[in-house]
Amino acid sequence: xxxxxxxxxxxxxxxxxxxxxxxxxxxxxxxxxxxxxxxxxxxxxxxxxxxxxxxxxxxxxxxxxxxxxxxxxxxxxxxxxxxxxxxxxxxxxxxxxxxxxxxxxxxxxxxxxxxxxxxxxxxxxx
Numbered sequence: 001x002x003x004x005x006x007x008x009x010x011x012x013x014x015x016x017x018x019x020x021x022x023x024x025x026x027x028x029x030x031x032x033x034x035x036x037x038x039x040x041x042x043x044x045x046x047x048x049x050x051x052x053x054x055x056x057x058x059x060x061x062x063x064x065x066x067x068x069x070x071x072x073x074x075x076x077x078x079x080x081x082x083x084x085x086x087x088x089x090x091x092x093x094x095x096x097x098x099x100x101x102x103x104x105x106x107x108x109x110x111x112x113x114x115x116x117x118x119x120x121x122x123x124x125x126x
Contacts, residue, residue, distance in 0.1 A: 027105060
């Protein structure tokens with residue numbers, strides 16, 4: 001759902017330009033991390049403390065990026081309608097509707113991610 005929303009909301013470009021965004025690379029990296037909770041301390045370790053002024057200086061914080069993707073803030077209790085729709089689309093893909101992921105890397109890249117995750121014995125998703 002995150003990837004569908006990221007494209008839909010313009011956070012990730014729909015069309016990868018030469019030398020730009022690669023869904024295959026993104027999903028390859030995701031295979032190393034998606035089975036584990038991502039804590040605030042993990043973000044601080046990788047990128048340092050969040051700078052709330054980053055958007056004003058042309059940058060973007062992780063929290064702000066998540067708000068752009070999901071269409072609401074972490075403090076809001078209910079998911080946006082768009083987030084709920086994307087979750088339903090992601091579920092439909094999991095149930096065999098492969099065309100849903102055409103905009104976000106294609107079925108082959110996503111099938112490879114699922115294969116990678118299924119091989120991880122400690123992954124709670126399987």
